[in-house]
Amino acid sequence: MKKIRELWRRLSFYFRRDQFDRELDDEMRFHLEMKAKAKIEDGDDSINASFAAKRQFGNQTRLKERSRDMWSFRWIESIGKDVQYSFRMIGKSPVFASVVILSLALAIGANTSIFTLVDAVLLKKLPVKNPEELVLFGWAGGRNVAYLGGSGSGRTDKKTGIRYGSSLSTEIFERMQQQNQTMTDIFACYAIYPNMNVSVDNRAEIAAGQVVSGGYYKGLGVRPIMGRTITDEDDKVGAPPVAVITYDYWKNRFGSDPSIVGKNAFVNGVAVTIIGVTQPGFVGTLGISRVVDLSMPLSVEPLVDSLPRSTEGNWWLRIMGRLKPGVTVQQAQANFEPLMQQSAMERLRNYLAQRPDPRFANAVPPMLTAIPGGQGDMFQRSDYVRELYILLIIVGLVLLIACVNVANLLLARSGARQKEIAIRISLGAGRWRLIRQLLTESLVLAVAGGALGLLLAFLSRDFLLSVSVLGGNRLKVDMGLDFRVLGFTAAATIATGILFGIAPALKATRIDPGPALKDTTGAASPGRSRLTMGKSLIVIQVGLSVVLLVGAGLFLRTLRNLQHVDYGFDAQNLLLFDVNPSLNGYKGEALRNVYKQITDRLNTIPAVKSATISMYPFMRGDSWQWGEPKVPGGKKAFDPNTSCYLLAVGNNFFQTMQMPLLAGRQFDSRDTASSPGVAIVNQTFVRLTFDDDKPIGEHFEFDIPRGKQVFEVAGIVKDSIYEDLRSAPPPIVYFPYEQHMADIDRFAEGMTYEVRTSGDPIAIVPAVMDLMRSIDSKTPIENIKTQPDQIDEALSDERVFAKFTSALGLLVLILAGIGLYGVMSYNVTRRTREIGIRMALGAGAKRVLAQVMRETLLIVSTGVIFGAAGSYFATNVISAAWFGIDDRPNMLFGVGPHDPFSIVLAALFLLVVAAIAGYLPARRAARVDPLTALRYE
């Protein structure tokens, strides 16, 4: 408080400095006069008295200065002067300043954008009360862990073999609540999969839902902006079903309807009352993997979930809690682990009592994991880490290049300011004072660039979000600027200013004023060393640019290669859409009929050549597997590390997809629910499973928990991709879906229609919508897209990387051009007299031109060689750094990290830019008039 008042006094002083000076003057004069008067009264004569008084008083000017210093912020004033002076210097060379500021703005803007993304995906906390107090529980265990299965995210650490799971059982949740000593609140949620059919006011749409415990909103401290949130009363079995919707859902789906509270919604056919809308920004606690639209109590789950997970013993709940003040996460973990392990072992014993299973003979209880939960669920988020960090490295590289480039321009310009600096040194300016002045100038430039960059990043954030479809999912994150982003940009800006400013400042002030003032042609050594430094900077800049361009080349080639993979079917003129009648209560025969009815009706649309159905489309990332197939009596053993994919399809699937049948027959009306199981298999399946290559009529089987499933091979179809473009075509088994209706009914995940059209597939969308409305208006159509779009989605990462690195590649090429032009221009200016002499002695214009060009290309070639070596090293380091952490495939496809084509292309681009940038100064050199040149200064 005192400090604040003190600051206030100082500040108010600042605005009445003149008054202060006057008053101090008056006061001191008064003092001296009084003193002199006293001396006269003591008998001194008036002149002596006045001198004596002054002597006793001390140095007036210094005392005034000291008094003033007491009040003012001297350093601020002197920095203010430096800044003022910097503006004047920048104003003198607007072109230079614009080039510097613009290139810094682009580089800093790119960094800010990517950091905003990193912040939004990896760093931002949930918009709830004191998120740092939240804890997220889960489990971990080795291969013999007492875990019987559940619903939720999980992953296995490839190195240690430890399994991690996100979800725990209702039993554990209840025991945790009973024996809680460490948390103020414990609550749980479960995201319902698949999305639900939500119908309000007779309009059915698909929405993402979750169920939550009664204490969820209270524990999180999330408030309703309208109505109320879910309470323990709502979470009792038999309580009337209620739902709370998020602000975004309320705004987008209901147009911010003010009368939403109290409305009835039919969620998967169950009547639920909407009781409230939560605060803006809150979209659940599952992180970017799952943005929630509506939440219902846990007790409603068995009613609305098409495949209930709240069955006894199922591990399905994500449990969170809020720590009591002063309690650590470790203490909370210790509080709950014993009861969780006890529950796990009890469950296993009960299970083994009914079904003895040797696999669980030596089972050990899982460990309870407790991690800070302030950011919500992180299971999916870590999937983006690799991509985001590579993007950060790339933009960091661009910033470094921009720094080197600006340093070079400053250096060349300091040549022009050599005289000014020499004068200031000879007038007694200290070297550090000058360095500070020059650094202030670079910081002013950097801050201008940083501010503009922040603006660019802010303006491009929606665009960035629209392209940042990492991992095939469009990111749903809040891209708002927060203190972390601003701090990052500020730090990047200041670091940039110092980084590019320091070397030229040191160099510029290390001159001997004598020769520098006399000799203006720059033949003295400082000019030469500055040139050497400029050339080295260009070599560094070109080298870094090569690294970036090689990266861009690799990503572009990867994208191109992936786009030219042979799919094994014709993707053109193929429309896909999903329908899930199960969510609207269709079961058994009714479900079978509605699927068939839709197929039949689709075939009557004029522009449709043929229509078919499958459990899901190719390339969506969905897959169905039953383990390894076996041929009874066969010699070949199927490799357990190869995934054998299954797909249930309609009768004319292969005809619609235009996948050639190589042997046997299509599925047809013979294949019914009651007829023997048949399958059509692809070439790879035949090769990996059967001893012969035409096994029509032969049998194979899958051994799954519910018993052996035997199939007869009806046909062999050409290989195709399944869920991934990067792998070789996998073994695939196709079943007639009518023989698997029981599974389709049970999974309740809906099916996909594939429609082959004669023209643009999008043109038939209205007809499809009409058709579906006439069959059942409450079963909406989802995920309408063409097959090429579906495949493209799988390439989103590659596209983002290719586009982003090429755009930045273009930027660094321009920067390289500017930098080179700057250095060579300076070089030519410096040597004007020398060139003039040579020309006077008979050197031709062509020869001068060639000489300058040769010099340019020599510098650039050196840079290119360093860059090529650097990129070889960099790709090695990057691939080594990711090896082992991440079990996902290599980011490149069809090219090695040391792709010579990309390196040669990068080198060529740079050489062309260098030739253009070097030609202009070279031509100027060639046009030097010997007479003018010799008189030059």
Added chain:
Amino acid sequence: MHGYGIAQNIQQTSEDVLQVEEGSLYPALQRMQIKGWLTSEWQMTELNRKARFYKLTKDGREQLEAEMKKFSRVTGAIWRVLEKV
């Protein structure tokens, strides 16, 4: 009291033992104003001249007391040491 008065006072009370550069009083007065120990006001002297008069504030009095306590503790300690010698 105005600056000149303060200086005179110090000189007379200390019987000319404490003779400092009189002017150095003024930066010190400024510092004490910043700290909020003093306030100042322009007033007329008995001789009808305008002068800046300084006054101790509540904060200033507290500070003075604290300083005096500290000072007497230190001098007391010094005395005790000297007496032992």
